[in-house]
Amino acid sequence: MSIIKDFLLQLTFMLIPIFTYYTFITERVEDAKNRKVIMTILWGLSIIACMSFPVVFGQDARLELRVIPLIFGTLYGGFWPGVFLSALIILYRISFGIDIGFYNTVIVLMLSLPLIVYFQKSFASSKQDMRVKIAVCLSFSYCLIGLTFLGILRGFSKEYLTVPIIHLIFATVVTWCFAMLIEAIREVHQLRLEMQKSEKLRVIGELTSVFAHEIRNPMQATRGFLQLLNEPDLPEKKKEYIQISLEELDRANEIINDFLSFGKPSIHDKERISIGYQIQRVVNIIQSYTLNCNVEIKTDIRDNCWIYANPQKLNQSLINILKNAIESMPNGGMVWITCTSTDDGYIKIVIKDQGIGMTKKQIDMLGSPYYSLKESGTGLGMMVSFQIIRSFKGKIQVNSEKGIGTKFIILLPQIT
Template structure:
């Protein structure tokens, strides 16, 4: 019974950091850096308790689960938490005295930590099932290396290897369980956040439906007077400005419709359109806006870039993205817009700027409702842009480097 109690105590040391993190930290601490620091401390405390209260199998046989806090802390936290936890293990083991156990611990970490760090990036970008496989595989590798060095230092005999073999099996099973538990709680937390966002969208939809009528009335009046001003003897340039203004009022009306039907499937009136022509229209619309921000727009459009899409919705998406590119350069700069065809049957649109850029975390959050890098932004512009591109069976990819710039790549199915 004493051994079972010790096993349960070891498991408790694993559970406490996970539930502490998701219960108290995720809601209160917004910075990822601070979260990593706090979680590293929690995993470090778990390691100290695991090493202080091992499962004893007699006079020299000890079993503890320090590998699991080390493994989960490194895989979820990254390089520096992994280094911190490893140093903590070595220092604590050194404090207990230099012995064969210390050399075994040091050699195992020396051969396993680089491997764990190597797989950390793959782990961070993988889905749930692959994460579990990576964690279980690394725990098996850690225990196998430990078993090997244990045999080298103490001799390969059944009596000596019995406990390490039990340790290997137990660690692999417990790693699978706690990685599954951690991923499941993360999924529940993510679903909860999405439900909160959905509730915000519902409130916006209700408010928009209330004010939409009052917003449309002055827009229709403005549109009517612009049509009256469009006399035959006006200069061509002024007639073009009036036409653009009318089209932008129509686009604003379409945006209101998007708010009213946000989150609901819409029927697209798609046509065969030339992407290069639509891009040039978008550039013309935002030409004055770009000059105001001291931004120069350079274009390179291939002829006959035909796709099947709704021109108004495509323009809305492109305007949102180009406007973001212009606003990302507070001190001015250059925006490049290109349109080419690819060998695999897509029209490729690239919008590249010299702006402030984004981190990987910020890129991952793009398209999320109410997430914006602008002080007064709502994030709905990029979300709508993503939805529009996807509704045309297209793909959108964002590449960015902090303080260097951002590149938005849009791929749309080409038609002949």
């Protein structure tokens, strides 16, 4: 009964950091680096608790699950959290005495940590099922390496290897369970964020459809009267004031057009179109603007890139993203546009610039209502672009680094 209680205690040490992080930290801490530091500390405390209260078999045999916090901390945190947790294991293990178990711990960590770090990048970019498989395989590998070296150090006898074999099976099963749990919690958290965002966008969409037309009518009348007042014999100062008023009304009209585009619940008139042809059209349309901004566009477009979409709306989305890329380079530069097909059935459009870049927080806010990095921007253009891509059952990924540039990756379902 005592052994079962110790096993349950080990499982509790795994659950506490998971629920603490996803219940309290993700909602309250906005900065990704701070979240990663807190998560690493939580896994570190879990490691210390697991090592402090192991499952004891007889007099010398000890079983604990420090491998699971180490693996999860490294896979979800990255290289430095992995190094920190490994160093913590070694330093805390010294307090139990330097013996064969200590040497085995050091050897296993030296061999396992590079393996975990190696798979960390592919883990971060993989889908949910593959992430679970990677975590389970790494846990199995860690325990197998420990079992092998313990056999080398102590001898391959039943007496010494029974507990490590139990540890291998138990750790592998528990890793699978907790990997599934973490991925399920992450998925629910992501869905909740998307639902909150969708609800905000739905409300804005309904309001804009109602009010945009009512605002546009008096604006058109105002613009007409201003044009009538703009007579040739007016003083230059008054002509300047009228011209500024007309320009501001035109700018307000553009914002209303964005509102109306966003307020449309769906995009009809879809057809089979060639992405390569549409990209080339967009480049030709925006060519004069790039020349004025001292920006050069380079394209690499593959053949047979077909999707089902509305060409005008797709062009609108691409032009918005391209304009942002060009405007992010006040001193000029290069914009690359590539179009390829992926193995999982998508057309991949990449728009990359050499602009000022964005922080992680700015990337997360991109496409949100009224969020713009430009002084005179409303954020509606990018918001509409995101909505258009989603309406084609596509998705947008944004990678950026401050001072280096930004890469937009647009994935759209491919058709033959």
